[in-house]
Amino acid sequence: MTGFASGTGTAPxxxxxxxxxxxxxxxxxxxxxxxxxxxxxxxxxRARLSRxxxxxxxxxxxxxxxxxxxxxxxxxxxxxxxxxTAMARIEEQAMDVGLSLAPATPADILSVRGVLEQTSPEQxxxxxxxxxxxxxxxxxxxxxxxxxxxxxxxxxxxxxxVGEIGDLVEAAATTATARKxxxxxxxxxxxxxxxxxxxxxDPQRVAQELALIAVKTDVTEEIDRLRAHVAxxxxxxxxxxxxxxxxxxxxxxxxREANTLCSKxxxxxxxxxxxxxxxxxxxxREQVQNVE
Numbered sequence: 001m002t003g004f005a006s007g008t009g010t011a012p013x014x015x016x017x018x019x020x021x022x023x024x025x026x027x028x029x030x031x032x033x034x035x036x037x038x039x040x041x042x043x044x045x046r047a048r049l050s051r052x053x054x055x056x057x058x059x060x061x062x063x064x065x066x067x068x069x070x071x072x073x074x075x076x077x078x079x080x081x082x083x084x085t086a087m088a089r090i091e092e093q094a095m096d097v098g099l100s101l102a103p104a105t106p107a108d109i110l111s112v113r114g115v116l117e118q119t120s121p122e123q124x125x126x127x128x129x130x131x132x133x134x135x136x137x138x139x140x141x142x143x144x145x146x147x148x149x150x151x152x153x154x155x156x157x158x159x160x161x162v163g164e165i166g167d168l169v170e171a172a173a174t175t176a177t178a179r180k181x182x183x184x185x186x187x188x189x190x191x192x193x194x195x196x197x198x199x200x201x202d203p204q205r206v207a208q209e210l211a212l213i214a215v216k217t218d219v220t221e222e223i224d225r226l227r228a229h230v231a232x233x234x235x236x237x238x239x240x241x242x243x244x245x246x247x248x249x250x251x252x253x254x255x256r257e258a259n260t261l262c263s264k265x266x267x268x269x270x271x272x273x274x275x276x277x278x279x280x281x282x283x284x285r286e287q288v289q290n291v292e
Contacts, residue, residue, distance in 0.1 A: 002150060002290070003056075005143035009135035013067040014128060018060070018139045022147070024290050025057040026248070034062040039125050044133055052144055054242045055292050062132070079114040147292065154290055155237055158247075161284040162233045165254065168277045169226045172261060175270045176219050219270070222261045226277075229254050244291035251285040 007018045030049055034042050041062075049058060087104060094101050110116045233250055236243040258281055262274035 003143045003147040005139050007139040011128060011131040014064055016062060016064045018062055018136060020060050020139055020143045022056040022058040025055060028053065028055055029057040031059045035064050038129055041129055041132060048140060052140060053292060055244050075116060076114055083109060083112050083115055151292060154287060157287055158284060159237055161280055162230060164280045165277065166230045168273055169223060169230060172270060172273045173223045175273060179267050219261050219264050222257045226257050242292045247288045247291055251281065251288055254281045
């Protein structure tokens with residue numbers, strides 16, 4: 001199931017942006033690109049995503065930036081000590097040669113590079129983690145709403161396709177019933193031809209072989225199973241839980257019965273219905289890949 005959501009947030013001195021997207025996949029594939037210096041973040045996000053969905057190739061990106069202008073000014077004591085020591089030596093050497101220097105002001109000292117520096121306040125990783133997870137929840141909710149909307153639209157498509165399959169199954173049943181007299185007459189003709197041209201053949205044995213041929217061309221079981229699959233598909237489409245994997249398996253069963261129906265048809269009309277049935281099944285199977 002496809003989906004997309006994005007969002008931004010801030011907790012001074014940090015600001016961030018989320019981007020969450022997914023494309024169709026048979027299983028759940030989570031790909032997270034998040035800062036690794038925030039302890040526990042990736043594990044918490046994976047847990048949230050795993051609880052929220054069961055299929056899809058999901059990519060989550062998080063960009064966190066720190067406001068470098070935030071913080072206080074502080075004196076670098078080590079640099080200040082070095083500057084004062086250097087100033088004292090300069091004054092001593094100036095006095096030795098008879099020079100008088102103007103006294104330095106605090107502003108002069110603070111203007112020396114490195115004496116005054118900006119410090120960043122310490123930020124608790126735990127506090128940042130809590131803020132990020134709180135900001136992620138609405139992004140995830142928007143993402144899931146988009147997937148749900150697509151799911152509702154897809155449900156209508158699948159219901160229509162199940163209806164088409166059901167109609168074709170009933171058409172196959174009608175055609176199979178209509179061909180029974182013709183198939184019986186063909187078998188009797190074949191039996192008579194074999195008996196007329198086979199000297200010493202056991203009539204019962206020949207009849208048994210022809211009966212086996214009749215069984216092999218009977219599609220009653222295939223039609224019954226197809227009807228059962230149609231009923232199961234309709235039930236799944238009305239469930240409120242993830243049904244993608246179940247539908248995926250059911251499509252395999254649909255395809256198997258349709259193939260058998262075509263191979264046993266012995267009728268151009270029934271074969272045509274079987275091929276139409278396979279076409280709709282293939283179309284539905286493609287859509288099922290998008291179902292959660």
